[in-house]
Amino acid sequence: MAKVLIVDDEKSIRDALSDILQEEKYEVITAEDGEAAWDKLEDEKIDLVLCDIKMPKMDGIELLNKVSEEGVDVPFIMISAHGTIDTAVEATKKGAYDFIQKPPDLNRILVTVRNAIESSKLSTETKVLRKKVSKGNEIIGESECIREVKATIEKVAPTEARVLITGENGTGKELVARWLHEKSMRSKSPLIEVNCAAIPSELIESELFGHEKGSFTSAHKQRIGKFEQAHGGTLFLDEIGDMSLSAQAKVLRALQDKKITRVGGDKTINVDVRVLAATNKNLKKEIEQGSFREDxxxxxxxxxxxxxxxxxxxxxxxxxxxxxxxxxxxxYGSAKKSLHKDAVSQLGKYDWTGNIRELRNVVERLVIMSQDTITEGDVKKYVEA
Structure with a gap:
């Protein structure tokens, strides 16, 4: 049940609004001025504030400013008499969700309150999701080699330089690519990922550059390729060492000319894309063997x-x-399990040929199979040497 704080120096208005909102199953508390309202905002979790503008002690604008300064995240709907409309409009510019003119209209109040609360919920959920995504994209570690990787990312990300990310499978190359994008000037535009190893060689060109309807047997409609989808943003070519030579030639041309042509088409399309690439192969050896283009x-x-x-x-x-x-x-929606020091020491004895990905899988297995504290014995029992 959402909790609404009504702030107005007129008791009749406080009572009328309380009755209306309580009938709609909202929990309602009231305050006669801004100072009393601030005390309640400090003490309780409020989902919405219905606030008059002209009040003694602390008026509605002063309360709105204080809430903003103190970082209290709660939507405001301002209640204004005819003579304070300009002030109410100014309040919306300062962050108020909306304003309602006195005498308040019943239907307008209910619709505005419902929309404000829903909007606030969506905003909160979005912030939580962004935080989760950001947290999930962290590069964890304080070793010297990881500090060097992080420092390089900080220097390179704001530039337009193309970056080749190398490393064994499971080391987190895609995580480096996401960091490079998130810290770049293109972060508000899309990051489009292509796993070159997962796409058959006969389809990779269509995947990257798109195709026109009828350009080949199964091309029943036009398709926009990854280069066009990433326009203005970043294109991440993962496992680029597995790309066919013909596709490599087209990628090279796209990087040189900043233009592409869809498969089966003749129209030239301009693309503004920053390309990041990753591979677990030694590309210099691949060049010697003739399977990767040196240029x-x-x-x-x-x-x-x-x-x-x-x-x-x-x-x-x-x-x-x-x-x-x-x-x-x-x-899993469960309590976090603790880790015994001896378990950490035991985990350090393995080679971790699957790298970070293998460690993540092992941790999940230990969480499932162990008690509240993961011990050295659990590691020996459930981790394959």
């Missing part, structure tokens, strides 16, 4: 970031495990 390699590797394997940063294992324990607890 494309040089286009992609303006900056190279190498993500270290977990065996080279074992001092980060405890931080990573604590992070994953919290993550798993949130996903």
């Amino acid at each position: 494309l390699y040089h286009r992609l590797s303006v900056m190279v970031i190498t993500v270290p394997p977990l065996r080279e940063r074992k001092e980060d294992i405890e931080l990573l495990v604590e992070h994953f324990l919290e993550q798993v607890a949130t996903e």
Whole structure:
């Protein structure tokens, strides 16, 4: 049940609004001026404030300003007499959700209150989701090699430089790409990801550049490719070492000309895209073997970031495990399990050929199979050497 605070120096208006909102199953509390309202805002969780403008001691605008200054996140609906409409409009510019003119209209009040509360809920949910996404994208670790990776990201992200991210499977190359995008000038535009290894070679060009209707047997309608989808933002080409040579030639041309042509089409389309690429292969060896273009390699590797394997940063294992324990607890809706020091030491004895991805899976397994505290014995029992 949403809780509404009504602030007005006229008792008759407070009582009338209270009756209306209580009939609609809102919990209602009242205050006769801004000072009394601030005391209630400090003491209770309020979902909405219906606030008069002209009041003694502290008026509605002063209360709105104080709430904003103190960082209290609650929507305001201002109640204004005819002579204070301009002030009410000014209040909406300062963050008030809306204003209602006296004498208040019943239907207008109920619709505005409902919309304000729903809008506030959506805003809160969005903030929580963004926080979760941001937290999920953290690069965890304080080892020297990870600090170097983070420092490089901070320097490179704000530029337009193309970046090649190298490292073994499971080290978190895609996480580096997301950080580069989030810290770039393009962060408000899309980050489009393409796993080049997961797309058959005969379809990769259509995936990247799109196709026109009828350009091949199964092309029943026009398709917009990843380059166009990423226009203004970032295109992340994961596992680029698995891309066919013909697709490599087209990617090279797109990077050189900043233009693409859909498969089966003849129209040239301008694209403004920053390209990040990642691979677990040694591209210089691939070049020697003739399976990767040297000119494309040089286009992609303006900056190279190498993500270290977990065996080279074992001092980060405890931080990573604590992070994953919290993550798993949130996903399962359960209490976070604790980790015994001996368990940390035991985890440090493994090679972690699957790197961070393997460690994440192991933590989830330990959460499922262990008691409230994960012990050295649990690690020995449930982790494959």
